[in-house]
Amino acid sequence: MGEILVGTCSWTDQELVKAGTFYPPSAKTPEERLRYYASVFPVVEVDSTYYAIPVEQTGIQWTQRVPPGFVFDVKAFRLMTLHWTEAKVLPPEERQGLWGELFMMQKVRGYRHWAPFWHSEVTRVFDFSAQSRRLEVKTAAGGQRIHHFTHRQVFAIGDEEIVVASLVLREDDSGVSLKQLIDECRTGLLGTPHFLKLERAVRQTGMEDPTTEGPVFGAAEAERQLAWFRAEYTPHFRLPEPPGVSDTRYRVDLSTAPRLDLDRLNTWLDRWVTRESPVLPVRGAKP
Secondary structure, three states: OOOOOOOEOOOOOHHHHHHOOOOOOOOOOHHHHHHHHHHHOOEEEEOHHHOOOOOHHHHHHHHHOOOOOOEEEEOOOOOOOOOOOOHHHOOHHHHHHHHHHHHHHHHOOOHHHHHHHEOOOOOOOOOEEEOOEEEEEEEEOOOOOEEEEEHHHHOOOOOOEEEEEEEEOOEEEEEEEHHHHHHHHHHHHOOOOOHHHHHHHHHHOOOOOOOOOOOEEOHHHHHHHOEEEEHHHOOOOOOOOOOOOOOOEEEEEOOOOOOOOHHHHHHHHOOOOOOOOOOOOOOOOEO
16 A cells, blocks of 8 residues: 655645644744744645745755655646736746747748647657657747756667757847747647647747737747757767656757758758658758
8 A cells, every 4th residue: 555645735825824733933934934833744736836946045045954765746826727827927938939930930940840840759868850850949038048958868879869959049020939930830830730739839838818919029030040950969968867867958059069060950950851841942041
């Protein structure tokens, strides 16, 4: 028979705090209450994560305030459970990332070409996948070609070929909005089985409201800054994660990494073909 853990729904529940019967008078802050709570119970439900995604440092601090083996039963963010979610609580990187994916699809061979491969793997590690080929689109809006990767996104397994499409974006009120790209992609994918992928991405980024424009970036600058890299040549550890280690992340500066030249890029892209995908060369990509 498995072990049964017993706890409460939150260590900061106001009814629990106001009752004055559980926490000692010395436990006046959320940190002190968590430390005391973890000395009594082995598990707690984290309710706040349903309403907003906590910053990484917050999660780290939680784990530092409890003994080894303590369990946080984290409630899924409401967007993951298909509940209505206010756009203001979504990380801005989500919309920026969707802008980059749609822009790349638009500029490089078109929406219908990429749609069969878009968000096609169960684990969703990569933006685009087909057989042993992987494509990850990364965006940066700070003027530098610095992106965040998981170890898996730059570490190929077996005969995998991983390529990164890097976009350096600049906000521009006269540029292209995320809503414009979504509307254009909807038109392009209408009547195809891939239309639902777009609607799922729209929902996940809180873009359902037709009056919401989303981020607006300069299209000409984005196209000029589009660059391609083989993941194997990006800075990262060349070994698999050791046993017991997972979700290793990198903050990678690609400004000095060797770029994939245009001829090799087109040869690689030519292999991403289905019956509905025309073969068109990349013309605007920077070698």
